[in-house]
Amino acid sequence: xxxxxxxxxxxxxxxxxxxxxxxxxxxxxxxxxxxxxxxxxxxxxxxxxxxxxxxxxxxxxxxxxxxxxxxxxxxxxxxxxxxxxxxxxxxxxxxxxxxxxxxxxxxxxxxxxxxxxxxxxxxxxxxxxxxxxxxxxxxxxxxxxxxxxxxxxxxxxxxxxxxxxxxxxxxxxxxxxxxxxxxxxxxxxxxxxxxxxxxxxxxxxxxxxxxxxxxxxxxxxxxxxxxxxxxxxxxxxxxxxxxxxxxxxxxxxxxxxxxxxxxxxxxxxxxxxxxxxxxxxxxxxxxxxxxxxxxxxxxxxxxxxxxxxxxxxxxxxxxxxxxxxxxxxxxx
Amino acid sequence: xxxxxxxxxxxxxxxxxxxxxxxxxxxxxxxxxxxxxxxxxxxxxxxxxxxxxxxxxxxxxxxxxxxxxxxxxxxxxxxxxxxxxxxxxxxxxxxxxxxxxxxxxxxxxxxxxxxxxxxxxxxxxxxxxxxxxxxxxxxxxxxxxxxxxxxxxxxxxxxxxxxxxxxxxxxxxxxxxxxxxxxxxxxxxxxxxxxxxxxxxxxxxxxxxxxxxxxxxxxxxxxxxxxxxxxxxxxxxxxxxxxxxxxxxxxxxxxxxxxxxxxxxxxxxxxxxxxxxxxxxxxxxxxxxxxxxxxxxxxxxxxxxxxxxxxxxxxxxxxxxxxxxxxxxxxxxxxxxxxxxxxxx
Numbered sequence: 066x067x068x069x070x071x072x073x074x075x076x077x078x079x080x081x082x083x084x085x086x087x088x089x090x091x092x093x094x095x096x097x098x099x100x101x102x103x104x105x106x107x108x109x110x111x112x113x114x115x116x117x118x119x120x121x122x123x124x125x126x127x128x129x130x131x132x133x134x135x136x137x138x139x140x141x142x143x144x145x146x147x148x149x150x151x152x153x154x155x156x157x158x159x160x161x162x163x164x165x166x167x168x169x170x171x172x173x174x175x176x177x178x179x180x181x182x183x184x185x186x187x188x189x190x191x192x193x194x195x196x197x198x199x200x201x202x203x204x205x206x207x208x209x210x211x212x213x214x215x216x217x218x219x220x221x222x223x224x225x226x227x228x229x230x231x232x233x234x235x236x237x238x239x240x241x242x243x244x245x246x247x248x249x250x251x252x253x254x255x256x257x258x259x260x261x262x263x264x265x266x267x268x269x270x271x272x273x274x275x276x277x278x279x280x281x282x283x284x285x286x287x288x289x290x291x292x293x294x295x296x297x298x299x300x301x302x303x304x305x306x307x308x309x310x311x312x313x314x315x316x317x318x319x320x321x322x323x324x325x326x327x328x329x330x331x332x333x334x335x336x337x338x339x340x341x342x343x344x345x346x347x348x349x350x351x352x353x354x355x356x357x358x359x360x361x362x363x364x365x366x367x368x369x370x371x372x373x374x375x376x377x378x379x380x381x382x383x384x385x386x387x388x389x390x391x392x393x394x395x396x397x
Numbered sequence: 398x399x400x401x402x403x404x405x406x407x408x409x410x411x412x413x414x415x416x417x418x419x420x421x422x423x424x425x426x427x428x429x430x431x432x433x434x435x436x437x438x439x440x441x442x443x444x445x446x447x448x449x450x451x452x453x454x455x456x457x458x459x460x461x462x463x464x465x466x467x468x469x470x471x472x473x474x475x476x477x478x479x480x481x482x483x484x485x486x487x488x489x490x491x492x493x494x495x496x497x498x499x500x501x502x503x504x505x506x507x508x509x510x511x512x513x514x515x516x517x518x519x520x521x522x523x524x525x526x527x528x529x530x531x532x533x534x535x536x537x538x539x540x541x542x543x544x545x546x547x548x549x550x551x552x553x554x555x556x557x558x559x560x561x562x563x564x565x566x567x568x569x570x571x572x573x574x575x576x577x578x579x580x581x582x583x584x585x586x587x588x589x590x591x592x593x594x595x596x597x598x599x600x601x602x603x604x605x606x607x608x609x610x611x612x613x614x615x616x617x618x619x620x621x622x623x624x625x626x627x628x629x630x631x632x633x634x635x636x637x638x639x640x641x642x643x644x645x646x647x648x649x650x651x652x653x654x655x656x657x658x659x660x661x662x663x664x665x666x667x668x669x670x671x672x673x674x675x676x677x678x679x680x681x682x683x684x685x686x687x688x689x690x691x692x693x694x695x696x697x698x699x700x701x702x703x704x705x706x707x708x709x710x711x712x713x714x715x716x717x718x719x720x721x722x723x724x725x726x727x728x729x730x731x732x733x734x735x736x737x738x739x740x741x742x
């Protein structure tokens with residue numbers, strides 16, 4: 066019975082993704098009827114202008130699916146390795162750290178290849194998250210949700226200012242790269258997808274392999290150790306995968322917050338605490354959320370476009386507040 | 398014996414009073430220095446004599462425009478906004494007995510800013526009406542955060558956490574409005590996200606001046622309650638303070654200050670957060686430091702604006718500079734708090 070319920074939910078989420086993809090192809094500053102999209106996709110042709118519009122929307126949508134999945138899994142990983150309900154790449158500073166390093170790389174080292182962006186972003190993301198976590202763990206009670214949120218907010222604030230400082234003198238560069246302040250998937254093309262896929266695959270594989278160990282970790286460090294889990298190794302690999310997923314996404318799309326916070330919580334409420342379900346479902350859910358947020362950004366911002374990072378912040382902040390209200394405040 | 402003890406206490410009291418007087422004077426002198434530099438320096442350097450002649454009403458070609466239209470409003474708005482942010486931030490921090498509970502961290506300033514930018518870019522309003530609406534927005538945000546932080550009992554930790562969430566959401570609203578107003582050019586965006594003194598007009602000064610003076614007086618007058626509230630709510634109730642009334646009055650006055658300053662200069666980052674702690678570091682704990690905090694705020698804004706304008710090659714708006722100043726202090730505060738094992742709530 067329970068399995069059947071999960072199966073139904075799973076199918077519902079897949080259907081939701083499919084629906085979001087259709088919307089993403091159809092809606093925007095020029096809207097195209099669904100019937101025509103299906104004609105175009107099956108190669109039956111259609112209005113030649115519409116064909117072009119749909120063609121440019123395809124890579125963007127695929128990139129959105131990949132990025133959303135990466136952010137969702139990254140959030141699930143971070144929440145389980147820190148055992149902290151509000152851990153999320155954007156709260157741990159991974160996003161802004163990655164952004165800052167890429168922007169500095171462009172400004173001072175003249176990097177201009179996506180591969181280079183990714184490596185700068187990965188270094189920046191890992192250093193920043195380690196730093197934020199270290200600051201939050203000083204003191205007796207370890208990294209409580211509040212301490213983590215505050216040190217993340219402080220670092221994001223500092224790095225946000227630094228990104229502006231680095232970019233402001235180069236206002237010609239600024240126009241092209243505004244998305245390093247607020248994430249956007251608007252400019253994504255097939256090349257970006259090809260570049261990002263290996264990194265994401267690597268991250269997803271690590272995440273799935275870690276599921277049993279992470280499940281034990283949820284019982285507490287001592288219990289996990291007695292069950293034969295190497296807690297340090299698990300945490301290290303989990304952090305690596307989390308940063309890999311989120312850093313690679315940020316390198317090409319800029320900082321997109323709150324996806325990694327919202328989705329795992331939502332999936333936990335649907336599927337229970339077992340990461341065997343939460344991890345893959347966070348990928349699907351994240352994909353769904355990011356694609357639909359992108360569509361909302363296009364509609365809300367029309368005739369221009371609202372960056373997807375703004376939409377996810379707007380949707381995610383109330384969830385953050387809800388989680389904060391429920392979190393054990395004694396430990397805050 | 399007794400009189401000896403009294404004399405000792407009296408001496409300490411006098412010593413602290415002298416310290417406050419000295420520090421206040423030093424702060425005022427530093428602000429005056431910044432003001433002089435701001436009025437004389439720029440693309441063209443004018444002598445002090447010229448500046449005074451222009452201010453007295455003499456027409457000097459070039460100088461009159463530069464000084465009266467460009468430099469004077471910048472100076473006055475910087476001064477008044479700095480005072481407003483400093484006083485308001487300090488009041489919040491004292492009331493909630495936590496340096497992190499500053500209006501620019503818990504979203505109150507962002508609320509005012511979002512409302513102001515909406516009124517200006519979408520509704521094409523201007524002047525005092527904008528300030529009033531951003532006041533209402535600030536009060537609303539403060540109220541909502543406060544009520545949301547009641548779970549099983551009120552907790553400051555939760556209030557701060559919820560405030561951070563509210564901040565993120567309101568910043569998203571501001572970005573949205575900036576885009577919709579098709580004004581997403583870099584200067585406008587920075588003004589409403591970080592705060593800037595570029596292009597402020599003289600006609601906004603009188604309203605700001607009246608607000609800053611009246612609300613600061615109100616906060617100073619309520620200040621004796623503030624001093625008692627520092628001891629904790631229970632002690633304050635025992636000592637006969639009507640805690641609720643004092644709270645509401647002080648919060649209202651602070652949000653008033655923030656809203657008016659924000660609607661003119663934008664939410665100048667971190668000034669509200671930094672001023673109070675710096676002031677209390679300077680004059681010692683246990684005193685209400687409303688005025689020194691205001692002066693520190695004004696000094697921070699003016700000095701940062703000078704740095705932003707002249708020290709770095711590119712002209713940065715003041716908020717970018719103060720934003721960078723604020724973050725290390727926040728980290729320092731966290732590290733210190735964590736080391737001491739103080740719980741943040």
